[in-house]
Amino acid sequence: MRHFLPLTGILLFLLFWHVLVATSPGTLVPSPLQAILGIVELAEKGLLVRYIVASLFRVTWGYLAALLIAVPAGVLLGLWRRGEVAINPILQLLRPISPLAWIPIAILWFGVGDLAAVFLIFLASVLPLTLTTVNAVHNIEGVHLAAGRNFGLTTRELVRSVIVPAILPQLIVGMRITVGIAWLVVVAAEMIAVNSGLGFLIVDARNAGNRYDLVVAGMILIGAIGVLLDLLMRALERLPGVRWGYAAE
Amino acid sequence: MNATRRTQNAERRKGARTVAVLFPFFVLRFAFCVLLLVLWHLAVIVTATTIFPSPLDVLRGLTELPHLAAYTRDSLFRVSAGYLSAVLLGVPAGLALGWWSSLARAANPLIQMLRPISPLAWMPLAVIWFGVSNLAPIFLIFLASFFPIVVATMNGVRNVPPVYVQAGRNFGLSTRALLVRVVFPAVLPRILVGLRIAFGVAWLVLVAAEMIAVDSGLGYLIIDARNAGKRYDLVVGGMLLIGFIGLALDALIRRTEKLRFVKWSFSE
Amino acid sequence: MKVVFSGISKTFGGNRVLDDVHLSVREGEFVCLLGPSGCGKSTLLNIVGGFLQPSEGEVTIDGERVTGPDPRRIFVFQERGVFPWLTVEENIGFGLFRQSDAEKRERIAHYVQLVGLKGFEEAYPRELSGGMKQRLEVARALAVNPDVLYLDEPFGALDSITRLQMRRELLRIWQAEKKTILFVTHDIEESVQLADRVVVLSARPGRIRRVLDVAIPHPRDLSDPRYIALRDEIFGEIGLAHQV
Numbered sequence: 001m002r003h004f005l006p007l008t009g010i011l012l013f014l015l016f017w018h019v020l021v022a023t024s025p026g027t028l029v030p031s032p033l034q035a036i037l038g039i040v041e042l043a044e045k046g047l048l049v050r051y052i053v054a055s056l057f058r059v060t061w062g063y064l065a066a067l068l069i070a071v072p073a074g075v076l077l078g079l080w081r082r083g084e085v086a087i088n089p090i091l092q093l094l095r096p097i098s099p100l101a102w103i104p105i106a107i108l109w110f111g112v113g114d115l116a117a118v119f120l121i122f123l124a125s126v127l128p129l130t131l132t133t134v135n136a137v138h139n140i141e142g143v144h145l146a147a148g149r150n151f152g153l154t155t156r157e158l159v160r161s162v163i164v165p166a167i168l169p170q171l172i173v174g175m176r177i178t179v180g181i182a183w184l185v186v187v188a189a190e191m192i193a194v195n196s197g198l199g200f201l202i203v204d205a206r207n208a209g210n211r212y213d214l215v216v217a218g219m220i221l222i223g224a225i226g227v228l229l230d231l232l233m234r235a236l237e238r239l240p241g242v243r244w245g246y247a248a249e
Numbered sequence: 250m251n252a253t254r255r256t257q258n259a260e261r262r263k264g265a266r267t268v269a270v271l272f273p274f275f276v277l278r279f280a281f282c283v284l285l286l287v288l289w290h291l292a293v294i295v296t297a298t299t300i301f302p303s304p305l306d307v308l309r310g311l312t313e314l315p316h317l318a319a320y321t322r323d324s325l326f327r328v329s330a331g332y333l334s335a336v337l338l339g340v341p342a343g344l345a346l347g348w349w350s351s352l353a354r355a356a357n358p359l360i361q362m363l364r365p366i367s368p369l370a371w372m373p374l375a376v377i378w379f380g381v382s383n384l385a386p387i388f389l390i391f392l393a394s395f396f397p398i399v400v401a402t403m404n405g406v407r408n409v410p411p412v413y414v415q416a417g418r419n420f421g422l423s424t425r426a427l428l429v430r431v432v433f434p435a436v437l438p439r440i441l442v443g444l445r446i447a448f449g450v451a452w453l454v455l456v457a458a459e460m461i462a463v464d465s466g467l468g469y470l471i472i473d474a475r476n477a478g479k480r481y482d483l484v485v486g487g488m489l490l491i492g493f494i495g496l497a498l499d500a501l502i503r504r505t506e507k508l509r510f511v512k513w514s515f516s517e
Numbered sequence: 518m519k520v521v522f523s524g525i526s527k528t529f530g531g532n533r534v535l536d537d538v539h540l541s542v543r544e545g546e547f548v549c550l551l552g553p554s555g556c557g558k559s560t561l562l563n564i565v566g567g568f569l570q571p572s573e574g575e576v577t578i579d580g581e582r583v584t585g586p587d588p589r590r591i592f593v594f595q596e597r598g599v600f601p602w603l604t605v606e607e608n609i610g611f612g613l614f615r616q617s618d619a620e621k622r623e624r625i626a627h628y629v630q631l632v633g634l635k636g637f638e639e640a641y642p643r644e645l646s647g648g649m650k651q652r653l654e655v656a657r658a659l660a661v662n663p664d665v666l667y668l669d670e671p672f673g674a675l676d677s678i679t680r681l682q683m684r685r686e687l688l689r690i691w692q693a694e695k696k697t698i699l700f701v702t703h704d705i706e707e708s709v710q711l712a713d714r715v716v717v718l719s720a721r722p723g724r725i726r727r728v729l730d731v732a733i734p735h736p737r738d739l740s741d742p743r744y745i746a747l748r749d750e751i752f753g754e755i756g757l758a759h760q761v
Contacts (some may be wrong), residue, residue, distance in 0.1 A: 009355035028377050045313035096449070096495025097488050101468070104475035104484045108300060124453075167284035180365065181450070184393075187367035188457040192472075197490075199370070206373040215373045219366050226365020412594045415568055420612035420661060421588035430611075434602040513601035513643050 038217030062121025074133020132174025169245020255449020331390025342401020557723030
C-alpha cells in the first residue's frame with residue numbers, strides 16, 4: 001500500500017501521455033512505448049553507453065576541478081575580509097553571466113571538443129561553490145572559532161579541525177544544487193558546442209530525420225541520470241559527520 | 250559567552266575601522282577591478298592575439314552592438330513571461346503539495362522524474378508544440394523555473410513549525426483561511442529564496458534558448474556576433490550586458506527579502 | 518464542573534504515556550499539572566486542547582465531548598506561538614475575524630493595555646523581549662474571549678526574574694477576566710505560587726499521584742509557613758530532598 005499512490009501517479013501520467021499521442025493523428029511526439037524502444041535502439045547501436053560516458057566524463061571533470069579550486073578559495077575569502085571585499089564585485093558580475101554565454105569564448109580557446117565543454121561546466125560550478133563556501137565560513141558560530149583558539153590551535157589546525165567540519169553541511173547542500181546546474185549546462189553545451197553526448201543526441205536525432213522517439217529517449221536518460229546524481233549528493237547528507245547540520249529539517 | 254562575542258565584535262569593528270581609514274572598501278574594490286582590466290589588457294598585448302578583444306575593444310563594441318534595445322526588450326519579455334507564469338502556477342501547486350501529503354506522494358515521483366531533465370532538452374518538443382516563436386523559449390523558461398519553485402514551496406510548507414498551524418486551528422480557521430493566513434506567510438521567506446534560485450536558472454536557460462531556438466535576444470546576439478564574422482568584441486560586450494542585466498534583476502528580487510512581513514526570517 | 522477528564526489513557530506506538538487519568542476542574546479554577554519531564558503532562562494538555570485524541574477515555578467541557586480544537590478554549594504555547602510575520606496589533610487581532618472592525622479595534626486596544634504592550638502596537642515580535650512575546654501570546658488568546666486557557670510551560674524559556682513578574686501578571690489577568698486555567702509546569706514553586714489546586718503526576722506512564730488544594734489567598738507570601746509546608750510536601754511527594 002505504501003507504493004500505491006506513487007505508482008498510481010506515474011501510471012496515470014503514462015496513460016495520459018499514451019492516450020494523448022494515440023488521439024492526435026500525425027503528431028511527431030512518440031508514445032511512451034516508442035520512447036522505450038528508442039532507448040533499446042540506442043543500446044543496440046552502442047550509442048547509449050558512449051553518449052552517457054561522454055556526458056558524465058565532462059560533468060565529472062568540470063565539477064571536480066571547480067570543487068578543488070572553489071573550496072580553498074572560498075575558505076580563504078571567508079576568513080580574509082579584505083580579499084573578499086576586493087573580489088566580491090567581480091564575482092557578483094560574473095555570476096549572472098549564463099555559463100552558456102561563454103560558449104563562443106570556450107570554443108575560441110579550446111576548440112570544438114571535450115575541453116570546451118569541461119570548461120563550461122567548470123565555469124557553471126565554480127562560482128556557486130565559492131559563494132556557498134564563503135557564506136558557510138561566515139556562518140560558523142563565533143564560539144566554535146573562539147573555542148578552537150582557546151585550545152591553542154594554529155590557523156592550519158583550526159581550518160582542518162574546526163572550519164572544514166563546520167562548513168561541510170552547508171557546503172554539501174551547495175554541492176547538490178550545483179550538480180543540478182552542471183547537469184543542465186552540459187546538456188546545453190552539448191547541443192551547441194560538441195558532437196557527442198546526450199545533449200548532442202537530442203539535437204542530432206531531431207535534425208537527422210525527425211527521430212522524435214530518440215529525442216524523448218534522450219530526455220528520459222537525462223532525467224534518470226539527473227536523479228541519480230541528486231541521490232548521490234543526498235547520500236552525502238546522511239554521512240554521520242554532517243547530520244547535525246540538517247537536524248531541523 | 251556573550252561577553253567574549255561582544256569583545257570579539259568590538260575588536261573586529263576596531264580592526265575594520267583602521268582598515269576603512271587606510272583603504273575604504275570602495276578603494277579596494279576599485280583597485281582590484283582596475284588591476285584585472287590591466288591584466289586583461291596586458292594579456293591581449295603579450296599574446297599578440299588578433300581575435301580576442303582588449304577591454305578597450307569591448308568598450309568600443311558595446312557602443313555599436315546591433316539592435317541593442319530591441320534584443321534586450323525581447324529577452325526581458327521572454328524571461329518575465331516564462332518566469333511569472335511559473336511563479337503564478339508553481340506557488341499554489343507547491344502549497345497544495347506541501348499541505349496534502351497524499352497528493353504529494355502521488356505527484357512526487359513525476360516531479361522528481363521531470364525536474365532533472367534539463368529544460369533545454371525540451372527544445373525539440375517545444376518547437377513541435379509552439380513552432381519557432383516566442384512561445385518556445387517562454388515554455389523552456391517556464392519549465393526551468395517551475396520545478397524549483399514548486400519544490401521550494403512544498404518543502405517550506407512541510408517545515409512550517411506545527412505550533413503556528415495548531416494556533417491557527419485553535420482560533421477556528423477553515424483550511425482555506427489556514428493556508429492563506431498562516432501557512433503562506435510562514436513559508437513566504439523560503440518561497441522568496443526559492444524564487445531567487447529559480448530566477449538564476451531561468452536567466453541561464455534564456456541565454457541558451459536564444460542561442461538555439463530564435464533569432465533575437467541577448468543569447469542570439471552573442472552567437473550571431475561569433476558566427477557572422479568572429480566579432481569577439483561584440484561577444485564579450487554581450488556577455489557583460491547579460492551579466493549586468495542579470496545582476497540588476499537579482500538585486501530587484503533580493504529587495505523583496507526586505508519587505509516588512511518577511512524580514513523576521515532574514516534578519517540576523 | 519467545567520472540564521472533566523474521565524479515564525484518559527494515551528499510547529504512542531506501544532508506549533503508554535498516560536494511564537487512566539480522572540480529573541474535574543471547576544469553572545474559574547486555576548489548576549496546575551505538575552510532573553517531571555516526560556510524564557505526559559503536555560500530552561494531557563494537548564488532548565484537552567483537542568490537538569490529540571486519547572487512546573481511551575474522553576474529555577468533556579460543559580458536558581460536551583472534545584473532538585478538536587475550538588476557539589472557546591485557547592492554547593498558549595511558550596512564546597513560540599506568536600506569528601513573526603504579524604505586528605503586535607495584528608497578532609492580537611488574529612482570531613477576531615468574525616467581529617466587526619470597530620469591535621476588533623476596541624478589543625485590540627483593550628488587550629494591548631491589559632498586558633502592558635502600549636507603545637508597541639506596530640512592533641514585530643523579533644523586536645520584543647521574551648517576556649513581552651509571552652504576554653503578547655496571552656493577549657492574543659484572551660482577545661477572542663475564551664472561557665478556558667491552556668498554558669504549556671509558558672514561562673519555561675524566560676529568565677527567573679521575568680518569570681516571577683509574569684506569574685504576577687498572569688494572576689492579575691486571571692482575577693480580572695475570570696477564566697478557567699489549566700497550567701502545565703515542572704516547577705514546584707511555580708505551581709504552589711499560582712494554583713488553586715496542584716495535580717501531581719507520576720513519571721511514565723503518567724498517573725495522578727496526588728491532588729493538593731492550595732488554600733492560600735492571593736497575593737501569596739513566599740515566606741508564609743503554609744506556603745513552605747505545601748511546597749515541601751510536594752518535594753517529598755516527588756521524592757526529592759529539599760537541599761542543594
